Amino acid sequence: MRRGAGRGGKRGGKCGQNEEIAGPWRYVGNYRHYYLFIFLNSLDLICKITYDFGVQEMCFLPIQIHQRLPPMKLALRIFVLTIVAAGVAAAATTPRTAPPIASHQSATASMPGPGCGPYMCPPDTQ
């Protein structure tokens, strides 16, 4: 938790210079900024929640998300993590008694799997 030094000053932290908040509330005097920085290091996301308290006992919570990564890279990361999470969740929820299915990663994926072993099937099914 960091407290801002006043209007227009540079705020510390990894997000660099603070951007002034546009809008009518900017002209309310005697306000203070409270910054809550949540550093999600793995995603390189910084979530800044600003509380502005004015003289009229009104406040608002503009939430800005600063990205240190380019949007494409961030989108790729979210996509990849979604894939990983979906795969892990599916693997975890598959019942152990479920019949195994031939993987698409196998070189034989496009061909039908033999339903029985040699000399074990009825002659009609071979």
Added chain:
Amino acid sequence: MPSQTAMFLMSVAEFALWAVLGFLFWKKKFHLQFPAMGYYLAIRIASMPLLVFFFYGQSRHWFHNLCFPIYFFIYWTVYIASAVLLYFVCIEVFRSALSAFPGLMKLGLVIFSWAVLASVIVSFSTITFSHKGFMLIPDIAFRLMRSVSILELCLLGFLCLSMNALRLSARDMAFGISLGFGIMSSSDFILASLWSPKTSLTDPVQFVCESMILVALGMWVAYCALPEPARQPLMVPANSLIFRWNEIATALGHTGTQVAVQPAGGFRLTEAENAVEESLTQDLKSRASAT
């Protein structure tokens, strides 16, 4: 368009994409950097005509009805070989991603190899052995593939979360291979979890999974076709954490001066110290007596 025709067209498109991928992979000489991936693509493309031949032959009773046993053994041999090759592909991707940090790469490969071994042992230990005879082969193959799929997801998660630290570009081929296999693994697991005996080959789930495979293949083709960005010399701050870990790992793996470990009954340092101390004491005594 009927769903059967759509599925057939998607399967044809998949095989065509595999063929294009194999061609581009060898043309761009990626097989020198990822030999296991090259073998995987080769086995993928080469086994298809062979399997089609014997599959067709079993319905025509060619070779005195020997086509079915041959098909069975080729099918499962190729399946197991694919799973084993995928293990090596994972190791190659891991090595390539950590190539900028040789110390960490050496240490990481040791740990990764142990993880692979543990994964294989766990896979074999969980085989139910409910089938006897030749039908045990599919059980082993399915378990191997499942364990390598989990390993691929772990590898993809690791690369995704440590891209910045490793200075790994999203356009790097190592990341591309891992992403493609991650999509395929995820697709396999989703299909397995939603599978029921009533599921047909034209079920919507099948279409979704086939689409994911096509997306993965299209992405690989794009990775191969587009020029890979040249790896810039890595610049990290001297106090960087990963640089320090790399130094530590390099020092751990350094095979420099060898130290002889003396047996218990041999010459000891304390004996040498005692001998020096005795000689000094005698020298002091002799000097004191002389004065």
